[in-house]
Amino acid sequence: MADDQTGVFKALADPTRRQILQDLRDGELAAGEIASRFPISGPSISRHLTVLKAAGLVEERRAANRIYYSLVEERLAVSLGNFLSVVCPEQVVMRHKRKKPSRTRSTP
Amino acid sequence: MADDQTGVFKALADPTRRQILQDLRDGELAAGEIASRFPISGPSISRHLTVLKAAGLVEERRAANRIYYSLVEERLAVSLGNFLSVVCPEQVVMRHKRKKPSRTRSTP
DNA sequence: AAGTTATGTAGCTCTATGGCTAAATAGCTA
């Protein structure tokens, strides 16, 4: 994909893909489970998942027969957050999430 | 455009349009001034501006011969912010901007 | 091994997108 940011925004430009991300908010789902939520064909969903994966917005985990997809929240937050902070820094605040806290204290 | 959100995300999917928004961050610019910053033709820029305007991300002001475009910051912040707050609410915080404070007190 | 389920890949079609040039419009300026 062109640059990194373009990959993310292009991925988000499709309503089906945005809905997939939203569906993944509550936890991972197998490809088929995702497909069953939409009126379009399995292969089409498969391609949407490929696009999301290429953009780094989802990850896959293979187990048995299935392929489970899950949201990469930080990727999404960082991409959009970066753009927002450049174009309208006054209106949105990124909540910084430590990548690796030096010593894990009480991480709820 | 499909729904509102799709209009915004599709508009943002193009790097030239994102750069235009970024250029407008420092204040309004005439169409020609914008065009002169890119290696592509005037008419192409004009169409990009039409897309941004349709998405509600820029506004135009006509003065004399010129058409000045300016950023609609809130539109951008609210669209992306809404989506982010649905998909990964933990990571980004919208800074609420009062539309019309009933009585302006000490707004920190 | 054979069959079944879960997904992805190939290849086709149609529409949308983005770039270009040429021409139209709008509004100054002389």
Next chain:
DNA sequence: TAGCTATTTAGCCATAGAGCTACATAACTT
């Protein structure tokens, strides 16, 4: 009015995008 500048509109082309069906893979289940 004639002409100049700024910008958009029209129309063309090439590429990308999204949907579909048919087929190929992968991995379980008998």
